[in-house]
Amino acid sequence: MLSVVPMRAETSDKAEIVTQLTFGECYEVVARDGNWLQLQLAADGYRGWIDMKQHTPVSAEYYWEWSQAKHPRALDLVQVVRNADVRIPVGLGCYLPFFDGASIRVNEERYQYDGRASDPAEIATPAQLLQVANSFLKAPYLWGGKSIFGIDCSGFTQLVFGICGYQLPRDANQQVNHGEEVHFVAQAQPGDLAYFSNPEGRITHVGLVLEGQQIMHAHGEVRIDTLDHNGIYNAARKRYSHNLRIIKRIHF
Structure with a gap:
């Protein structure tokens, strides 16, 4: 069991990191190639390869x-x-599997945990969502990253919503299929998700709408920029960094 494990597109340490396996997650092994295992994550169905030295087997029952x-x-x-x-x-x-307020369980082993934990039975409010998101400010950008020490745009939104009890898919072009469309930027509310497209029209970026037509997103770091009907405006660079495609509202 490790804090974070890279999941790669191919069976090589030089291959692209497509996502990360974080502590407490469960997965299925769907293929093997030498010392590499292809995993499918239980939470979002995402696939990638890990070095088998970083594999922690669990029972089928667990x-x-x-x-x-x-x-x-x-x-x-x-x-x-x-x-x-x-x-x-x-x-x-x-994840804190089977947390009872004092300890977690992995297979038949119990481990003490003294920190704060979310309540999966609680229905999150937009204010709670933004409070969680603020914890990630200044986290460095990492393609395929899904942790406070390196995160990409869709990893950020997936993690924030996941902590608040809503499972989003891994990639921005998958996440955009969730929620109800908000037709105008002026109608957007804190906690909405704004999606951005490349010149070919493909969704390639996502961020979390804040108060006052601002947006929090992972771009170099988790940062706050201005959002308008054109897209994200980076005041420091005096230019637009992303072109707005659509805004969606998730109902918990």
């Missing part, structure tokens, strides 16, 4: 239990889970 439950997520930037033999760092948004 995997089924994990898949049927809603798990709390870590709310501290960095904490640890521990038992008598090991201490494992866990970051903001990591």
Whole structure:
């Protein structure tokens, strides 16, 4: 069990990172190629390859239990889970499987956790969503990243909504299929998701709408910029960085 593991597009340490496996997640092994395993994540169905040295097997019974439950997520930037033999760092948004208020369970092993945790039974408000999002400000951009120490645009929105109890798909062009369309920027509300397209019309970027026509998004870092009907305006660079395509509102 590790804090974060890169999942790659191909069976090479030089291959593109397509996403990350974070502590507490469950997955199926769907293929093997030498020392590489192809995984399918239980939460969002995403696939990628990991080095088998970073594989932690669990029982079929545990995997089924994990898949049927809603798990709390870590709310501290960095904490640890521990038992008598090991201490494992866990970051903001990591799953806390079968957390009982004091410990988590992985397979039959229990590990103590003393940090803050989300309540998966609670229905999140826009204010809570933005509070979680603010915890990621200044997190560095990383293509395929899904942690406080490196995150991409859709990893950011997926993680924020996941902490608040709503499972989004991994990529922006998948996330755009969720929610109800908001027709005008002036009608957007805090917590809405704004999507942006490239010159070919493909959705390539996503960010979280804030108050006052601002947007929080991962672009070099998790940052706040201005949003208008054209797109995202970067005041420091005095230019638009992304072209607005559509705004969607998620109903919890």
